[in-house]
Amino acid sequence: MDREFLACLRGLQNVDGGWGFNAGCDSRIEPTAWALIALHEFSSPGAVDEPLERGLRFLTAAQREDGSWGAAAGQSEGCWVTSLACWALLAHPQFSAKLLSGLRWLNDDRPRDSGFLWRMARKLVDRSRINAQSASFSGWSWTPHTASWVEPTCYAMIVLHAKAAASLSNLPRRIGLAHGMLYDRMCPGGGWNCGNPRVYGVAGQPQVGPTVWALIALHETADRRANRESLDWLESIQDTIVSPESLALAHIGLGLYGRQNSKLAERLQSSHDSSALPWSVQAITWAALAFSENPGWLNVVSSKPA
Amino acid sequence: MPRETPALLPPFSRPDSRVAIRRVPNYQSDIAAVLYETLREFDLPVRGKVVLLKPNLITLDPLGITNTNPAVIAAARESFLRLGASEVFIGDGSGIDRDSQAILESMRLREFTRPLAKIFVDLNVDDVERLRFRTRASRLKELYFPKILLRADFVVSMPKLKTHHWAGVTLSLKNMFGAVPGACYGWPKNVLHWAGIDPAILDINAAVRPDFAIVDGIVGMEGNGPIQGSLKPAGVLILGDDPVAVDSTSVRVMGLLPEKVKHLAQAATLLGHIEPQKIRQLGESITDVRNPFTVLHEFRHLRQDPNSPLWNQNCL
Numbered sequence: 001m002d003r004e005f006l007a008c009l010r011g012l013q014n015v016d017g018g019w020g021f022n023a024g025c026d027s028r029i030e031p032t033a034w035a036l037i038a039l040h041e042f043s044s045p046g047a048v049d050e051p052l053e054r055g056l057r058f059l060t061a062a063q064r065e066d067g068s069w070g071a072a073a074g075q076s077e078g079c080w081v082t083s084l085a086c087w088a089l090l091a092h093p094q095f096s097a098k099l100l101s102g103l104r105w106l107n108d109d110r111p112r113d114s115g116f117l118w119r120m121a122r123k124l125v126d127r128s129r130i131n132a133q134s135a136s137f138s139g140w141s142w143t144p145h146t147a148s149w150v151e152p153t154c155y156a157m158i159v160l161h162a163k164a165a166a167s168l169s170n171l172p173r174r175i176g177l178a179h180g181m182l183y184d185r186m187c188p189g190g191g192w193n194c195g196n197p198r199v200y201g202v203a204g205q206p207q208v209g210p211t212v213w214a215l216i217a218l219h220e221t222a223d224r225r226a227n228r229e230s231l232d233w234l235e236s237i238q239d240t241i242v243s244p245e246s247l248a249l250a251h252i253g254l255g256l257y258g259r260q261n262s263k264l265a266e267r268l269q270s271s272h273d274s275s276a277l278p279w280s281v282q283a284i285t286w287a288a289l290a291f292s293e294n295p296g297w298l299n300v301v302s303s304k305p306a
Numbered sequence: 307m308p309r310e311t312p313a314l315l316p317p318f319s320r321p322d323s324r325v326a327i328r329r330v331p332n333y334q335s336d337i338a339a340v341l342y343e344t345l346r347e348f349d350l351p352v353r354g355k356v357v358l359l360k361p362n363l364i365t366l367d368p369l370g371i372t373n374t375n376p377a378v379i380a381a382a383r384e385s386f387l388r389l390g391a392s393e394v395f396i397g398d399g400s401g402i403d404r405d406s407q408a409i410l411e412s413m414r415l416r417e418f419t420r421p422l423a424k425i426f427v428d429l430n431v432d433d434v435e436r437l438r439f440r441t442r443a444s445r446l447k448e449l450y451f452p453k454i455l456l457r458a459d460f461v462v463s464m465p466k467l468k469t470h471h472w473a474g475v476t477l478s479l480k481n482m483f484g485a486v487p488g489a490c491y492g493w494p495k496n497v498l499h500w501a502g503i504d505p506a507i508l509d510i511n512a513a514v515r516p517d518f519a520i521v522d523g524i525v526g527m528e529g530n531g532p533i534q535g536s537l538k539p540a541g542v543l544i545l546g547d548d549p550v551a552v553d554s555t556s557v558r559v560m561g562l563l564p565e566k567v568k569h570l571a572q573a574a575t576l577l578g579h580i581e582p583q584k585i586r587q588l589g590e591s592i593t594d595v596r597n598p599f600t601v602l603h604e605f606r607h608l609r610q611d612p613n614s615p616l617w618n619q620n621c622l
Contacts, residue, residue, distance in 0.1 A: 072450055079492075143496070246408050
């Protein structure tokens with residue numbers, strides 16, 4: 001099955017070497033990074049993979065001088081896709097300098113809610129009626145000068161686990177704060193959404209994507225009750241998942257924790273023919289990765305942290 | 307190079323706006339017939355044109371209380387095709403859930419209109435173009451927007467009639483947040499929150515002002531909207547050629563004061579009409595369909611009359 005997905009992925013590569021979110025779309029960093037992760041996952045050691053090489057050229061050429069990557073061409077600042085670009089470069093030692101430059105940018109990139117004044121203001125003003133999030137923690141934002149959210153925090157935490165990040169100053173403290181933030185933002189009963197676990201006293205509804213990314217980012221504390229509750233939530237809703245992206249991610253997340261479910265894989269395969277929309281590059285990529293028997297792309301979290 | 311937004315006309319030089327209110331008791335009604343007949347009255351310039359319908363598809367909605375109802379979306383698409391539009395696309399970009407396909411499946415949109423693969427555009431991940439703002443309501447100087455939105459000949463904002471825990475209400479103007487691509491700004495599009503929700507609504511609508519608005523008020527949401535509020539049957543469709551006037555009328559139907567809704571008051575200085583005397587009302591009158599919505603305590607000032615018993619009622 002993974003071969004079919006990979007063939008499909010290769011067929012969607014643009015002339016410039018990148019991938020768009022969908023067939024015929026302009027190349028962007030996010031789908032390109034995912035496509036490269038998947039192509040490398042299934043590549044044979046030592047073999048030259050021409051689409052992979054062209055994709056890497058597109059990705060590295062798009063890096064900004066400050067080490068970051070932007071989500072769209074011409075964007076004036078880098079953003080969260082820097083984590084994904086770094087993830088795609090982890091397996092390619094010839095780009096170690098570019099990788100380190102990206103990791104440095106990530107380590108230096110501070111969300112607005114991590115500033116002293118902002119945190120003090122949050123502590124002084126009682127917002128408990130609106131939400132009950134702790135101002136003591138912070139992670140990573142989607143775009144510069146905005147607040148911490150679950151998904152970009154997960155991506156950054158995952159890639160900063162890499163050995164290449166070991167030399168970065170102050171990293172353990174940042175990871176620690178991000179760790180705290182993710183657990184603080186977990187929805188009551190388990191699972192994550194974008195980062196609003198409770199608004200005006202009403203519990204937020206978890207979502208598959210953020211839950212899986214958080215479970216991957218928090219894998220080193222796999223035995224915590226919060227992780228187990230979130231896995232339980234994911235298992236409890238798996239029969240209701242219908243979209244290929246969520247099916248693939250759920251399969252990946254449960255698999256990482258040893259809770260594979262063959263029915264999910266079967267439904268993922270069959271959903272290709274019954275899908276209401278054409279599969280996006282991300283859906284194809286995650287589906288391919290979901291069928292990886294020995295997911296090397298997740299070694300970054302299953303090995304010891306930097 | 308970023309594209310410049312079109313120049314804006316001050317409202318005093320605009321013709322009067324037209325807003326129609328139609329009673330539609332439920333989603334099993336013949337919505338297509340109601341919409342088609344009403345849209346014909348507006349004599350819209352859509353023949354041979356590409357129309358983009360921009361509903362509010364924010365999250366998984368199996369119960370049909372959060373998103374613009376699929377029956378209304380399908381009826382609007384059918385009506386614009388009958389009016390001669392060459393193509394009618396449906397597009398949105400949720401601000402909190404990036405799995406668009408899961409959202410579409412949860413609300414069973416493909417049972418109402420097909421083939422979705424050819425007509426639905428995920429505005430979060432469409433190709434983008436940078437647009438520089440002429441307005442300076444917020445700190446935003448420019449944003450990326452989906453190309454389909456910028457290239458469509460006629461854009462229709464199709465929100466659901468809902469209260470909103472940060473903006474007071476979310477109608478056709480706030481609905482345009484969904485046109486800002488998540489793939490550039492994230493989930494949520496937090497850059498808009500930091501720029502100020504109300505001024506950002508103004509900047510976005512000044513840049514990509516919808517040509518028409520259709521509010522799904524058959525079943526709305528009150529209280530802690532836009533996703534955690536309570537179901538509120540209101541039994542109306544509200545549509546018109548000026549999104550500011552449509553939203554003002556909708557707010558009056560909700561028993562609230564449009565002048566007190568910050569983004570509406572600001573939009574009335576630049577984008578359209580809020581004063582009743584500048585809005586030509588078609589169909590039902592506001593008083594005949596008024597149905598007070600509960601609001602959060604923080605928005606009790608939106609209630610119509612502080613001296614009436616309603617002032618303290620219907621507040622959470």
